Amino acid sequence: MATRSTIMDTNSFRAEDAAALDAQAKALTQRRGRLLGDSYRLFYRRPVHLVRGQGQYLWDAQGQQYLDVYNNVASIGHCHPAVTAAVHEQMQQLNTHTRYLHEGILDYTEALLGTLPAEIDKAMYMCTGSEANDLAIRVARAATGGTGIVVSREAYHGTSALSSGVSPALGSGQPLASTTRRVPAPDRYRVDAPDLGAWLVAEIQKQIDDLAAHGIRFAAFLADSIFSSDGVLPGPAGYLKQAVDVVHRNGGLFIADEVQPGFARTGEAFWGFARHGVVPDVVTTGKPMGNGIPVSGLFARSDVLAAFSDSLPYFNTFGGNPVSIAAAQAVLRVIHEEKLQAHSLHVGRLLQAELARLATRHSGVGDVRGAGLFIGFEIVGDPLSRQPDRARALDVVEHLRERRVLTSVAGPHGNVLKLRPPLAFQAHDIDWLVGALDEALSLTQR
Secondary structure (H helix, E strand, O other), X not given: OOOOOOOOOOOEOOHHHHHHOOHHHHHHHHHHHHHOOOOOOOEOOOOOOEEEEEEXXXXXXXXXXXXXXXXXXXXXXXXXXXXXXXXXXXHOOOOOOOOOOOHHHHHHHHHHHOOOOOOOOEEEEEOOHHHHHHHHHHHHHHXXXXXXXXXXXXXXXXXXXXXXXXOHHHOOOOOOOOOEEEEOOOOOOOOOOOOHHHHHHHHHHHHHHHHHHOOOOEEEEEEOOOOOOOOOOOOOOOOHHHHHHHHHHOOOEEEEEOOOOOOOOXXXXXXXXXXXXXXXXXXXXXXXXXXXXOOEEEEEOHHHHHHHHOOOOOOOOOOOOHXXXXXXXXXXXXXXXXXXHHHHHXXXXXHHHHHHHHHOOOOOEEEEXXXXXXXXXXXXXXXXXXXXXXXXXXXXXXXXHHOOEEOEEEOOOOOEEEEOOOOOOOHHHHHHHHHHHHHHHHHOOO
């Protein structure tokens, strides 16, 4: 189907699956279909009816416990007591917009800027990552005078008019902007190049040149540093530096979309881009910064923001409101107090090692890659040709769901399991995940 979206449609419930549902699930899906817009999607052939969460675990309406290996929005764990307490306390005091003075937003901004490179010294707040990336594009265009945006081939950066126009993962039903250009994903498993950084530089330059050939001035390279929608592609630490350098040589900005790789997720650094020793011009964040409470941010150098800020006032009604900022402050405090960056690195390495061992027992596993608690597990039909096996990957996801392990797929072929649990995931959870995956791979062996 030409309009199918890799991030929305690959692992989704379809009408033909309804016959296999129990009466309650069937009634809920029918009610949902009657009341909600048809653009919505449910996960799984047999959708999960969740009613409660705590840490890395979720429970369904029948009281069955699940291991969540997918939901990074609840970044430090579902219903973390520090976040619920902070939100409850602030909700009882005040919640309003940013046109009044309030210490909370200033205290949080000082704390968060302390985790970023010194060059990045200004903050702006919104409610979603889509809004943050939308504003980042506007800022880049104002700062450079250009309009052209380069992204990776299967990128996802949001659902607003501007951000969906640079999000090819939404599918061909959502046309890309005429000012958008795509580069192949820096996939070390598939790209035959001795220097991945130099290869990416050449690909970016080709697209900048193509923009120029069409009379479009280059504005920015917008990238999620772990290329999650492209199939979770961390690459070797440092390789992105060459790409950022070529962006700057061509007069453009580097916008680091940190909605997914930020906030200690990769373990190697607090920010995903920091693995590469680069200083972005703009950094965007999303709801993981508030553990799911609607808050997002744009952080930039003063000189980059100036062209936009000097000509346009910006107001996002409840972006950075006291309640959302209280949640974000709690998340930041928990990351530091619970040493979640070190935890992500340590547990992520243990998990990746176990997954690599599992791969040796199943010929259809093509690659295991990741950074911290962000891992891609690629399913292929033929390890020699590396032919993607989407059908088997989807069957594996369904078998995992039946073993109460929740995840989904990523990548242009929908064949990469995206293992991205809340940072509450512990070493003792590895056996559940790897054991279930071992069974799922055995049951789907071709």
